[in-house]
Amino acid sequence: MKSTLLVVGDRFVAPRMPENVIGFSAFVANLREDRSNEIVGERHIYIGQGINPAEERALRSEVLNSAFxxxxxxxxxxxxxxxxxxxxxxxxxxxxxAGLEPIGEHEFSAKLKVDGDNELVLDHTSGWHISGMVILEAMRQMAMAVTERYYADYANEGGGRGFAIQSWDTKFESFLFPLDSTLTCKTEVTGTYGKRVSFRAELSVLQCGRVSARAAIEYTVMDGEVMSSIEARRAREVVRQLAKGSSLVETEQLATAV
Known part of the structure; x- marks a missing residue:
């Protein structure tokens, strides 16, 4: 007899998880207390999301040292x-x-790998799913990693590379659960302007062959020093405008008070 158990990080433990899903701590505790003696035949354990590298190593060790x-x-x-x-x-x-690799011409694939200590999952409590913010950040990272790894020659290396997003269109089609998931990315260069190169990336997040979310992102990559210069100039403009506006407001308030 073959059975399947899915282990997720403790941050993804929720009251309405399916029966064959268990949190990391509960799984380890069961092994240590020999409460897995109900295992008949082969049991296949799959590691889901929310487990950090240290927990993965601990889980592997616990399995190897268990009576089962x-x-x-x-x-x-x-x-x-x-x-x-x-x-x-x-x-x-x-x-x-993780596991980023090409799967076709200008097409790439990677696995979603959410650490339990990721900044975006530390305070998410609504339901048993991966939040939209995690999905969006995974898409951003996918587009960026593909560009950095496979299109690096398009941008000047002098000060590193800066990324500026011009547009982002996203559609969520289904819940994404904290289990095995894949991202795909199709990338094309849409224009070159000196040290600036524009890209369009079409991304999908899939689980069990079904699309959970898809997006189209348009962005520009440029020399890091150029980007820093543009950012600094615009920051100074904003500060000047805010300072000017603040002075006008204070003057009007004083006039009203008088």
Missing amino acids: SQQIVLHDGDSEKVARSQVHKHQEENILI
């Missing part, structure tokens, strides 16, 4: 996350994609 190790087949989906530099993140736990 010969009956358990662990599918850990051990895909390497993309580099922090490719998604412009400082913290490893905030990277959301």
